[in-house]
Amino acid sequence: MIVEDVLCPFCGCLCDDIKVEVEDDKIVGVKRACRLGSSKILGHERTKAPMVRVDGELVETTYEEAYDRTARILKGAKRPLLYGWCSTVCETHKKGILLAEEVGGVIDSTATVCHGPSIIGIEEKGLAGSTLGQIKNRADLIVFWGANPAEAHPRHTMRYSSNSSGMFTPEGRRGRKVIVVDVRETRTAKNADKFLLIRPGTDYEVISALRMIVADKGDLVPDYVAGVAKADLEEVAGIMKAAKFGALLFGLGMTHSRGRYKNVDNALSLVADLNGFTKFVVMAMRGHYNVAGFGQVSAWETGFPMSVDFSRGAPYFNPGETAACDLLARKEADAMMVVAADPASNFPRMTVEGMAEIPVIQIDPFPNPTTLLADVVIPSAVCGVEAEGTAYRMDGLSLRMKKVVDSPYPTDEEIIQNILDRVRRLGDDN
Amino acid sequence: MREIRVVPRRDFRVPVEAEKISPDIFAPLTIEEIRKVEVWEGNRKQALIDLFEISGDGDPAKPEEVLIKLDGNFSRVKRVGEKMTCGRIGALGDIGMHAGNGMAGGEIAIKGSAGDWLGREMRGGKITVRGDAGDYVGAGYRGEACGMRGGEILIEGSAGDYLGEHLCGGTITVLGNAGDFPGIANRGGVIVIGGDAHLPGAEMASGTITVRGRARVLPSYQYQETVEIDGLSLKKFLGDLVDNGKGELRVASVEERGA
Amino acid sequence: MIIKGGFVYDPANGVYGEEMDISIEGGKVVEESRDGKEIDALGMLVMPGGVDAHAHIAGAKVNCGRIMRPEDGRRGIEPKTKLLRPQTGYTVPNCYAVGYRYARLGYTCAFEAATPILESRHTHEELEEIPIIDKGALTLFGNNWEVLECVRDGDLDKLAAFISWGLSASRGYGVKVVNPGGGEAWGFGGNVKGIDDPVPNFGVTPREIIRGLMKANEILRLPHSVHLHTNNLGKPGNYETTLATLKAVEDIAATRDRQVLHVTHMQFSAYGGTGWRDFESKAPEIADYFNSHAQFTMDMGQLIFGSATTMTADAPLEYGNARLLHAKWSNHDIELEESSGVVPLVYGRKMPINAIQWAIGLELALLTKNPWQVIMTTDHPNGGPFVNYPEVIALLMSRAKREEELASLHELASKRSSLPSIEREMDWNDIAIVTRAAPAKILGLPEKGHLGLGADGDVAIYDINPTDLDPSKDHSKVKEAFAKAKYTIKGGEVVVRDGEVVAVPQGRTYWVDASVPEDQAAKVKADLVEKFAKYYSIQMSNYMVQDAYVTHPRVVKAGVI
Structure with a gap:
């Protein structure tokens, strides 16, 4: 049996045209997905059963025992951290936020180590965006800044950007210009019409210079800006202003170099400025397939898109103080629940050290380096393959992920609900 | 007392x-x-x-x-x-x-020393720190247009990043160094930094920032003249011109701008 | 449940302050209730639950406002309680605060004013999280490519079939039209300048789009009329566009007992002047027109001083606002369908424009003679947050309050509007009309906005004795009482007591299922298959809002068959 139009649970592209071949309730083939997506859908080694750490070793246990242990750890903590959420559905997020409220914890997503700075930039300036289809149909200029979709979002260019075609872009790539700004010549850069090589940590200055040139104040800009010749900047600004519809798509190269959210802040202003001359939109190339969804759910439930601290019963938001990295690097958190993420691989060393000292609960279909630090491990069904639910694409579009095959594992949502029920019972006993 | x-x-x-x-x-x-x-x-x-x-x-x-x-x-x-x-x-x-x-x-x-957000949204009074201060001294809350509006902060050591972000009034003095983006989006406050700083005054609309050490200056600042302040010769810039700002930035030692 | 002894205002049923009992059972108003429950409303004001026909409370725009405005989120923070989730925000409250705050005002129903079909799943995700109240969402059609093509081809039956499909795909309630044609033009940074300015690349004009959608709306006999945000909204001199729009559709007749067109947040469309310098009110001209054209209705879009978050599918307007005010700016274009923008701003009493805008909203409500034609809104949170409805009620009921306010405003509010000379003060009956009876009638909700037999058991009881309180003098008491309902009863359940939320049932979501002939549906489907293959960035099979997102639906049937 072929299941059509399956959504891919890998990256922020959230491709929804995947064909999955199923035989005897097992996936035997995946078509249209990129290699990253195929591998996720086809599956790999799973955590077979719940485990708890006894005398330093993880030993198999029952779900009931794992839920009980988790509830006791969270309920007993003064500053529990509930982290992850990027590779699970919004229905799980809702339960997770409820659990964070219930235990007076801090809830944060993996945005804290990817596009969190983009969100803080948006808080400064707002975001002039669009859906990806708008870019596909209209954009005659694509600017990738610190982003390398050729490696990280393999189908992005074909489906949505450089190589896509649409109503006003029938010629696809031939009718478009592509500019890449990066600190090294990536595969994406090799296919660009114009590649602007900048030095790490100079994004802000380069953007300021572009804003000056766009506003016809280029004569005040020095001949070189952080090593980039003004003539190159003038060329880029000229292409931007001449476009009928431009799209600035930025990645971690912008958010994680020196300047961080201020780089994004300035880029958002550049795009706002450009709209005085032509049409321009800007978008963060979000990584995991539903990290954007956590931001949406958190915003409508708590008022804030990430890093929400419920210690005092009311949401408090202040990244730099209430983000997962902050809590761990300062060794404030006294317990941590990791859901659908792998901080042990992605976090800075200091932060991982913070994890090693406290009880860690992991909810995930797969073993990963975080498992090695975990005291309770609860395996779950794979969202988008074994469980349905909502996910938000990098442009903020929500789509419903399908369940393709049955799973012996409970869903993330069921797991969190079970923990929540037990936490509430513990609360009633007190 | x-x-x-x-x-x-x-x-x-x-x-x-x-x-x-x-x-x-x-x-x-x-x-x-x-x-x-x-x-x-x-x-x-x-x-x-x-x-x-x-x-x-x-x-x-x-x-x-x-x-x-x-x-x-x-x-x-x-x-x-x-x-x-x-x-x-x-x-x-x-x-x-x-x-x-x-x-x-x-x-x-x-x-x-003081942690981050020292004197956040301060309106009056005085804070002195003998040691260092963290990030966001005298800054605002996320998303707000104004940070500190009045009062005085003196840091004898060094300060972290985003010193006086969205400053709308008052004075911040740092005897040591400041980190990245001191006085970003300044709207009328006064900042004096005794040591070095990185990209001061980004998007400054008004107010003054003085860096008595070395600083990297944004390409959106226009050099005006050299001025003498407290016996030190400083280069005076106007900016931040990306936003038609009328802030005054004075820097003793300017990192080569093209580099 | 019997609500005993209150002064009941139920204008839809000709009840004007009679002391009478209201019985509710099974969630509905009945002749007699035997469950033994009693609510003592002696000496209090009893009205049907409030109905908000136009507010931005759920969906991508609203959430965009929350995300870009943590400084708003920190206002109005209330911690969780045993019963309630935490609340945040003033202009862009979180979902829970939306439900709790409406209920505390005595409102039991609110409609989200604009959802693009493509992003309606998100809208419903938020609507599902709003507790207590019933709700629905109006679907955007005014810049949709399929609509523009049907209008260009003059194929109204196909257009009707597309509306039917779009309402079903979005689980939407009615046809919302925002700056028709302008949203498409904004796809390349442009706009339309008036109702006869052609839409680039599509060869149609706003006039044709509005007329086409209105005719199709009437072919489908939808419960609500077309709900229009005019072209040139927010610009000086735009009252001419507004009147030209109305005149362009005078010949179209409604196929149901309701208005043929609802013009929303009229305050933003009643401006005179050639620019901001000679900006003035043209509310009297608009009201005059409405006084002789009973087929049209409007809502106020009253401005409230202080913080607001403007959000609209009128994206070019928002870009203009942001540049003018040097404010934060978010924009969101939706492929093939719409565009939108979000800009936070502060309305100042001493700002001449804002002061005049404030006066215009009140002029419209007070100069339009028939209260069934002009309903109360603040276009939440564009004119200001809905929690300020009690302030608006007090202003409508008291000339003294208006004079007090005018004295604190920029003098141009008095010079460039007719408000100082308006003597009219609304009475309790008028208030019951503009806040519940008329919005329900205009939306086409026969079980809302009244307390006749079979109506929903939605009741608001306010601690006001209308026989001994003079709202003209005691306007502060009016405001206080409307801000905290003594009781709000939703579907026969007490949800607010003494201004505090005491129960949080899940409300229902209205949507309209309009039938069309199969051949027309097939024509639309063929078009859409092509559009998804070539232009949309998702598959057609993943487009429709699934049932999982509307867990408590109230499906209203309409259509041509």
Whole structure:
């Protein structure tokens, strides 16, 4: 049996045209997905059963025992951290936020180590965006800044950007210009019409210079800006202003170099400025397939898109103080629940050290380096393959992920609900 | 002066939120009542006395006559002196984040170092730090148009990044270095940095920033002239011109702009 | 349940302050209730639950406002309680605060004013999280490519079939039209300048789009009329566009007992002047027109001083606002369908423009003679947050309050509007009309906005004795009482007592299922298959809002068959 139009649970592209071949309730083939997506859908080694750490070793246990242990750890903590959420559905997020409220914890997503700075930039300036289809149909200029979709979002260019075609872009790539700004010549850069090589940590200055040139104040800009010749900047600004519809798509190269959210802040202003001359939109190339969804759910439930601290019963938001990295690097958190993420691989060393000292609960279909630090491990069904639910694409579009095959594992949502029920019972006993 | 001494009973791992440690709150209370004032340790509500030893003059006094002495490690105690309007707080050691949040008057003197968001949204009064300060000194809350609007902050050591972000008034002086983007989006405040800084005055609309050491200057600043201030020769720039700003940036030693 | 002894205002049923009992059972108003429950409303004001026909409370725009405005989120923070989730925000409250705050005002129903079909799943995700109240969402059609093509081809039956499909795909309730044609033009940074300015690349004009959609709306006999945000909204001199729009559709007749067109947040469309310098009110001209054209209705879009978050599918307007005010700016274009923008701003009493805008909203409500034609809104949160409805009620009921306010405003509010000379003060009956009876009638909700037999058991009880309180003098008491309902009863359940939320049932979501002939549906489907293959960035099979997102639906049937 072929299941059509399956959504891919890998990256922020959230491709929804995947064909999955199923035989005897097992996936035997995946078509249209990129290699990253195929591998996720086809599956790999799973955590077979719940485990708890006894005398330093993880030993198999029952779900009931794992839920009980988790509830006791969270309920007993003064500053529990509930982290992850990027590779699970919004229905799980809702339960997770409820659990964070219930235990007076801090809830944060993996945005804290990817596009969190983009969100803080948006808080400064707002975001002039669009859906990806708008870019596909209209954009005659694509600017990738610190982003390398050729490696990280393999189908992005074909489906949505450089190589896509649409109503006003029938010629696809031939009718478009592509500019890449990066600190090294990536595969994406090799296919660009114009590649602007900048030095790490100079994004802000380069953007300021572009804003000056766009506003016809280029004569005040020095001949070189952080090593980039003004003539190159003038060329880029000229292409931007001449476009009928431009799209600035930025990645971690912008958010994680020196300047961080201020780089994004300035880029958002550049795009706002450009709209005085032509049409321009800007978008963060979000990584995991539903990290954007956590931001949406958190915003409508708590008022804030990430890093929400419920210690005092009311949401408090202040990244730099209430983000997962902050809590761990300062060794404030006294317990941590990791859901659908792998901080042990992605976090800075200091932060991982913070994890090693406290009880860690992991909810995930797969073993990963975080498992090695975990005291309770609860395996779950794979969202988008074994469980349905909502996910938000990098442009903020929500789509419903399908369940393709049955799973012996409970869903993330069921797991969190079970923990929540037990936490509430513990609360009633007190 | 009514002196009240507050000493932590232990080092805190989980931060304590203690906006109630303020002359305005303590003034009308007896020592016994102060001991019962509630603070938060993570998600647990605690009486001050559970976390701190409290001693000193027992009887209520006017807030302007209250001196709160913080003796010990307060590096994880947040929001001390929040919204205080008068009186004094003296920290003998370090102090945690958000000291003097929204402070309107009085004085906070810190002998050690201060955490991030020192004097956030401050409106008046004075804060002095003998050691270093963290990021966001005198800044605003996320998304707000204004940070500090008035008052004075003096840091004898160095400050972190985003010093005086969205400054709308008041004066911040740092004798040491400042980090990245001091005075970003400045709208009328005064910043003086004794040492070095990186990209001062981004998106400054008005106000002045003086860097007496070395700084990298944005390409959106226009050089005007050399000026003499306190015996030091400084290059004066106008900006930030990306936003048609009319701020004044003076830098003693400018990093080569093209490099 | 019997609500005993209150002064009941139920204008839809000709009840004007009679002391009478209201019985509710099984969630509905009945002749007699035997469950033994009693609510003592002696000496109090009893009205049907409030109905908000136009507010931005759920969906991508609203959430965009929350995300870009943590400084708004920190206002109005209330911690969780045993019963309630935490609340945040003032202009862009979180979902829970939306439900609780409406209920505290005595409102039991609110409609989200604009959802693009493509992003309706998100809208419903948020609507599902709003507790207590019933709700629905109006679907955007005014810049949709399929609509523009049907209008260009003059194929109204196909257009009707597309509306039917779009309402079903979005689980939407009615046809919302925002700056028709302008949203498409904004796809390349342009706009349309008036109702006869052609839409680039599509060869149609706003006039044709509005007329086409209105005719199709009437072919489908939808419960609500077309709900229009005019072209040139927010611009000086735009009252001419507004009147030209109305005149362009005078010949179209409604196929149901309701208005043929609802013009929303009229305050933003009643401006005179050639620019901001000679900006003035043209509310009297608009009201005059409405006084002789009973087929049209409007809502106020009253401005409230202080913080607001403007959010609209009128994206070019928002870009203009942001540049003018040097404010934060978010924009969101939706492929093939719409565009939108979000800009936070502050309305100042001493700002001449804002002061005049404030006066215009009140002029419209007071100069339009028939209260059934002009309903109360603040276009939440564009004119200001809905929690300020009690302030608007007090202003409508008291000339003294208006004079007090005018004295604190920029003098141009008095010079460039007719408000100082308006004597009219609304009475309780008028208030019951503009806040519940008329919005329900205009939306086409026969079980809302009244307390006749079979109506929903939605009741608001306010601690006001209308026989001994003079709202003209005691306007502060009016405001206070409307801000905290003594009781709000939703579907027969007490949800607010003494201004506090005491129960949080899940409300229902209205949507319209309009039938069309199969051949027309097939024509639309063929078009859409092609559009998804070539232009949309998702598959057609993943487009429709699934049932999982509307867990408590109230499906209203309409259509041509």
